[in-house]
Amino acid sequence: MTAAPAAASAPGKPGLAVSPLATPFPEIAPVPGVQLAIGRAGLYKHERADVVLMRFSAGTTCAGVFTRHNVGAAPVDWCKAALRATRGRAQALLVNAGCANSFTGSAGAQAVVRVMEAVATDLGCRDREVLMASTGVIGVLLPYGKILNVLPSLTERLDGAAWAEAARAIMTTDTFPKGATADCEVDGRRVRIAGVCKGSGMIAPNMATMLAFLATDAALAPEALDVLLREAVEDSFNAVTVDGDRSTNDTALLFATGRCGGPAIANPRDPRLQGFREALNAVCLDLAQQLVRDGEGASKFVKVTVNQAASVASARKIARTICESPLVKTALAGEDANWGRIVMAVGRADEPILREKIAIRFGPLWAARGGQVAPDYDEAAMSAYVKGAELEIEVDVGAGDASAVMWTCDLTHGYISINGDYRS
Amino acid sequence: MTAAPAAASAPGKPGLAVSPLATPFPEIAPVPGVQLAIGRAGLYKHERADVVLMRFSAGTTCAGVFTRHNVGAAPVDWCKAALRATRGRAQALLVNAGCANSFTGSAGAQAVVRVMEAVATDLGCRDREVLMASTGVIGVLLPYGKILNVLPSLTERLDGAAWAEAARAIMTTDTFPKGATADCEVDGRRVRIAGVCKGSGMIAPNMATMLAFLATDAALAPEALDVLLREAVEDSFNAVTVDGDRSTNDTALLFATGRCGGPAIANPRDPRLQGFREALNAVCLDLAQQLVRDGEGASKFVKVTVNQAASVASARKIARTICESPLVKTALAGEDANWGRIVMAVGRADEPILREKIAIRFGPLWAARGGQVAPDYDEAAMSAYVKGAELEIEVDVGAGDASAVMWTCDLTHGYISINGDYRS
Numbered sequence: 001m002t003a004a005p006a007a008a009s010a011p012g013k014p015g016l017a018v019s020p021l022a023t024p025f026p027e028i029a030p031v032p033g034v035q036l037a038i039g040r041a042g043l044y045k046h047e048r049a050d051v052v053l054m055r056f057s058a059g060t061t062c063a064g065v066f067t068r069h070n071v072g073a074a075p076v077d078w079c080k081a082a083l084r085a086t087r088g089r090a091q092a093l094l095v096n097a098g099c100a101n102s103f104t105g106s107a108g109a110q111a112v113v114r115v116m117e118a119v120a121t122d123l124g125c126r127d128r129e130v131l132m133a134s135t136g137v138i139g140v141l142l143p144y145g146k147i148l149n150v151l152p153s154l155t156e157r158l159d160g161a162a163w164a165e166a167a168r169a170i171m172t173t174d175t176f177p178k179g180a181t182a183d184c185e186v187d188g189r190r191v192r193i194a195g196v197c198k199g200s201g202m203i204a205p206n207m208a209t210m211l212a213f214l215a216t217d218a219a220l221a222p223e224a225l226d227v228l229l230r231e232a233v234e235d236s237f238n239a240v241t242v243d244g245d246r247s248t249n250d251t252a253l254l255f256a257t258g259r260c261g262g263p264a265i266a267n268p269r270d271p272r273l274q275g276f277r278e279a280l281n282a283v284c285l286d287l288a289q290q291l292v293r294d295g296e297g298a299s300k301f302v303k304v305t306v307n308q309a310a311s312v313a314s315a316r317k318i319a320r321t322i323c324e325s326p327l328v329k330t331a332l333a334g335e336d337a338n339w340g341r342i343v344m345a346v347g348r349a350d351e352p353i354l355r356e357k358i359a360i361r362f363g364p365l366w367a368a369r370g371g372q373v374a375p376d377y378d379e380a381a382m383s384a385y386v387k388g389a390e391l392e393i394e395v396d397v398g399a400g401d402a403s404a405v406m407w408t409c410d411l412t413h414g415y416i417s418i419n420g421d422y423r424s
Numbered sequence: 425m426t427a428a429p430a431a432a433s434a435p436g437k438p439g440l441a442v443s444p445l446a447t448p449f450p451e452i453a454p455v456p457g458v459q460l461a462i463g464r465a466g467l468y469k470h471e472r473a474d475v476v477l478m479r480f481s482a483g484t485t486c487a488g489v490f491t492r493h494n495v496g497a498a499p500v501d502w503c504k505a506a507l508r509a510t511r512g513r514a515q516a517l518l519v520n521a522g523c524a525n526s527f528t529g530s531a532g533a534q535a536v537v538r539v540m541e542a543v544a545t546d547l548g549c550r551d552r553e554v555l556m557a558s559t560g561v562i563g564v565l566l567p568y569g570k571i572l573n574v575l576p577s578l579t580e581r582l583d584g585a586a587w588a589e590a591a592r593a594i595m596t597t598d599t600f601p602k603g604a605t606a607d608c609e610v611d612g613r614r615v616r617i618a619g620v621c622k623g624s625g626m627i628a629p630n631m632a633t634m635l636a637f638l639a640t641d642a643a644l645a646p647e648a649l650d651v652l653l654r655e656a657v658e659d660s661f662n663a664v665t666v667d668g669d670r671s672t673n674d675t676a677l678l679f680a681t682g683r684c685g686g687p688a689i690a691n692p693r694d695p696r697l698q699g700f701r702e703a704l705n706a707v708c709l710d711l712a713q714q715l716v717r718d719g720e721g722a723s724k725f726v727k728v729t730v731n732q733a734a735s736v737a738s739a740r741k742i743a744r745t746i747c748e749s750p751l752v753k754t755a756l757a758g759e760d761a762n763w764g765r766i767v768m769a770v771g772r773a774d775e776p777i778l779r780e781k782i783a784i785r786f787g788p789l790w791a792a793r794g795g796q797v798a799p800d801y802d803e804a805a806m807s808a809y810v811k812g813a814e815l816e817i818e819v820d821v822g823a824g825d826a827s828a829v830m831w832t833c834d835l836t837h838g839y840i841s842i843n844g845d846y847r848s
Contacts, residue, residue: 071771071779103767105780105796138764139797248771326750326835327843334844340562343527347495347672355495356529372529373563411750413840419751420758 016418021293021301021389021409022176025167028194029181030160032217033057033257037157038169041146043098043136049169051147053154054093054213055123060257061264062090062131063225065233067250073102074142075132076249078112082128088222090255091129092119093213094147097170097198101134101142102248111144118148122155133211133251135172135198167196170211173418174200174294180286184279187272191218191260193279197252197287200294210237212252212287218276219258220265227268228280229254236284239316240292240407241323254280292407297414300332305394307403310352315404318397321349322406329411332391337382339367346395357398362386440842445717445725445813445833446600449591452618453605454584456641457481457681461581462593465570467522467560473593475571477578478517478637479547484681485688486514486555487650489657491674497526498566499556500673502536506552512646514679515549518556518571519635521594521622525558525566526672535568542572546579557635557675559596559622591620594635597842598624598718604710608703611696615642615684617703621676621711624718634661636676636711642700643682644689651692652704653678660708663740664716664831665747678704716831721838724756729818731827734776739828742821745773746830753835756815761806763791770819781822786810 035055043050056062064083066076083090094115101108112132120127134142167177181194195214220228233252258264265273293301304322309315322328325345331338342360346353356371363385366374385391459479467474480486488507490500507514518539525532536556544551558566591601605618619638644652657676682688689697717725728746733739746752749769755762766784770777780795787809790798809815 068774069768069771070774070777071767071782100764103764103779103782103792103796105794107796137762138767139792140764141797248768326839330840330843333840336844338561340524340527340564343495343562344493344672347493350492350494353494355527358495358527368527368563370529372527372531373565411840413837415750416754416757416835416837416840419754420760 016173016175018175019294019298021298023290023293025164025177025179026181028163028179029192031192031194031215031257032259033060034215034255035158035160036162036166037154037159038162038165039150039154041096041150043096043143043146049165050097051150051154052095052166052169053119053158054166055158056091056215056255057257057259060090060255061088061220061222061225063088063222063229063254065229065252067248069248069250071103071248073100073134073249074104074108074112075101075134076251077109078116079131079133079251082131085128088225089129090131091125092123093131093133093253094119095133095170095211095213096142096147097135097172099134099136099140099142100138100249102138104139104141107141111142114144115147118151122151131253133249133253135170135211135249138248163194163196167198170196170198172198172200173296174198176294178287178290178294180283182279182283184275186218186260186265186276187262189260189262191216191276193283195283195287197291199291200296210250210291212237214253214283215255215257217257217259219260219262220256224266224268224270224273225254225256228273228277232281232284235281236288239405240288241320289407292409295409296418297412297416298409299412300389300391300410302332302391302393302408302410303405304408305392305403305405306397307394308357308396308398308400309402309404310400312402312404314351314399315402316406318346318349318351318395319404319406321345322393322395323408326411329408332386333410333412335383335386337362337367337379337386342393342395343368346397352399354398357396359396361394363392440597440599442599443718443722445722447714447717449588449601449603450605452587452603453616455616455618455639455681456683457484458639458679459582459584460586460590461578461583462586462589463574463578465520465574467520467567467570473589474521475574475578476519476590476593477543477582479582480515480639480679481681481683484514484679485512485644485646485649486677486679487512487646487653489653489676491672493672493674495527495672497524497558497673498528498532498536499525499558500675501533502540503555503557503675506555509552512649513553514555515553516543516547516555517637517677518543518554519594519637520558520566520571521560521596523558523560523564523566524562524673526562528563528565531565535566538568539571542575546575555677557673557677559594559635559673562672587618587620591622594620594622596622596624597720598622600718602711602714602718604707606703606707608699610642610684610689610700611686613684613686615640615700617707619707619711621715623715624720634674634715636661638677638707639679639681641681641683643684643686644680648690648692648694648697649678649680652697652701656705656708659705660712663829664712665744713831716833719833720842721836721840722833723836724813724815724834726756726815726817726832726834727829728832729816729827729829730821731818732781732820732822732824733826733828734824736826736828738775738823739826740830742770742773742775742819743828743830745769746817746819747832750835753832756810757834757836759807759810761786761791761803761810766817766819767792770821776823778822781820783820785818787816
């Protein structure tokens with residue numbers, strides 16, 4: 001099977017080639033209690049789906065993690081307030097691509113209200129039980145009338161199978177649709193987790209320009225769901241970075257319909273949730289890694305591990321500094337094993353390190369050891385290694401025993417081209 | 425006069441086109457007490473000068489500002505220790521391009537000692553009175569024998585006129601040589617300040633990949649010199665950023681020969697130094713702006729002003745976040761007036777802002793006001809404005825009354841090309 005062939009004919013933006021690091025969209029079986037529909041509101045000039053409606057069965061609980069961006073966006077403001085008001089309950093979600101509705105003042109907030117009221121009326125629920133997420137250009141008011149126009153045809157078409165279509169409808173500069181799924185057991189009952197996400201540039205820790213929507217038929221009280229989602233996000237969506245830029249609209253939502261049966265589990269530390277926790281973490285990590293694989297212009301998928309740091313936070317900061325260094329990223333794009341730039345990035349992270357103990361490996365190859373070039377450094381082997389599409393860089397910094405892992409991609413001409421004329 | 429014609433035939437790296445933002449090298453008259461010589465040690469494969477020797481008359485004082493990078497480099501370690509040992513006195517400076525001698529352990533430190541001892545012997549001073557600066561690839565041990573070989577021919581050729589040649593000899597990926605000069609009065613005596621610098625990528629606040637060497641014939645005690653240099657660096661070299669990457673070798677040195685006569689002034693607040701302070705600040709700012717104009721691949725010179733911040737530090741952090749955002753920089757490269765990305769960068773700086781008060785101007789044009797698109801927003805005028813080579817972006821953040829200014833350039837295909845194969 002070739003990688004994600006469907007995306008090649010329906011990318012978020014015409015003319016973009018599918019990432020060479022793309023993975024195929026998985027088979028996602030229906031999640032009991034979840035229905036989806038996609039449509040075209042016309043938020044893009046060219047022909048493509050741009051809205052998704054998701055409907056959840058009665059009693060569905062919901063948790064969300066949102067951008068820590070100081071500006072935020074109208075749909076993010078709405079979701080936070082709605083989840084507070086309902087104490088973690090939701091009946092529907094509407095997502096649009098083509099307009100972020102961020103930095104749009106009270107008119108932007110009003111546009112969200114109009115859409116939420118219309119969805120609530122159509123589906124027979126309260127407007128606070130409907131959530132919204134938007135992605136696209138910042139500073140443009142949502143033309144909500146276009147969404148209201150397409151809404152009736154969405155509610156008609158709701159069914160359990162449209163995960164792949166939904167993944168495609170929320171793409172912006174993504175070149176392939178992103179999805180992941182896993183089955184697990186909770187208290188002897190088989191449950192499913194499924195999710196889709198989008199994001200390609202403006203991807204950084206503390207929520208990327210990233211929308212992720214996950215659903216499960218497990219029965220989980222909102223307080224348990226919230227903890228499980230936050231923990232999963234920490235080591236997945238918050239452990240990837242494309243360019244260090246962070247969006248106003250980042251949103252990850254997890255819906256639990258409870259249709260697997262049984263009483264809702266309220267304690268996130270309940271041992272019956274161990275399998276669910278692992279499956280959720282795996283689904284989130286899979287989705288997050290797909291974001292990096294579709295990093296704008298990416299030609300390399302790079303795993304950066306930092307060991308011997310003074311703390312996990314310190315290890316993460318050093319890893320992020322390596323991952324976001326333009327000089328490291330361009331060297332990797334040029335397939336130049338310029339490991340001195342890793343040294344540069346380690347040192348400018350402003351974290352405790354012991355220069356005499358710094359060691360750097362590219363895959364199995366030593367570049368540096370004991371604070372200088374490794375005695376067995378082999379330039380030819382290193383050059384061959386960095387020609388690979390999937391790279392692992394490991395750095396020991398000699399200041400402690402904490403580790404962290406982060407994933408990133410290289411910085412290529414493709415990134416410049418994509419972002420030089422994003423709005424056209 | 426065309427911009428920097430000499431650089432076109434002798435760039436630091438063959439084949440690089442001269443930056444379209446280049447400025448011509450100024451006429452720099454000799455500074456009494458300062459002699460220079462350049463030579464070729466052969467640290468590059470191609471034909472070019474790669475070492476500079478500067479000699480200063482007896483009694484010269486010296487101050488230095490160095491990288492805050494946690495790894496550092498052998499020549500930086502040497503300079504710090506030497507200036508401490510001499511309490512701010514120096515007789516000579518040796519600079520090489522082509523090898524940073526950073527992350528080279530005790531062998532790297534020993535290489536510096538060998539060069540310093542040789543220079544001291546040739547010039548008849550103590551080795552601690554000789555300083556060193558290196559630039560080039562990190563992690564490669566300095567082949568100091570090549571420098572020792574060329575040293576006799578350098579000491580023979582010392583004269584007061586070789587500023588332009590020195591500026592050229594220290595270039596790496598620079599596409600034009602950088603210099604600045606100013607005359608001023610100290611206590612009724614005419615004095616001169618002259619300086620050269622290099623740097624093009626790995627340019628960020630807290631010292632860029634940047635070497636800057638300034639000299640004056642003013643008579644200044646080391647303690648005054650130190651304060652004056654630190655203050656000048658803060659609003660010049662620490663107010664420019666190309667890519668946010670910071671080098672292991674950054675060094676700014678200011679030498680004062682005292683040859684203008686009169687007793688050395690020891691108090692940096694002495695009112696007789698007002699004219700000198702202003703001239704020094706102007707020379708440093710001129711040099712720093714030339715670094716940005718030669719930012720790797722730069723096609724735009726961009727001044728970013730942040731107003732209404734909670735503090736100067738906050739204003740600087742917001743300005744730096746804008747200046748270093750890959751999405752802002754690529755939009756400018758593409759001449760796309762995507763001001764929403766300024767909003768994105770402002771919000772991700774994690775500094776106090778008042779969303780409802782954010783305003784953004786591109787030159788004289790309002791993009792946003794009152795936390796949303798400006799009512800008089802004119803896309804056609806904005807698009808025309810961003811086609812210019814020199815841009816001014818001004819942001820009000822509504823959280824206080826502090827301001828900061830920072831300069832940067834755009835992020836183009838040229839940056840990727842230059843950095844994808846830097847070592848070859």
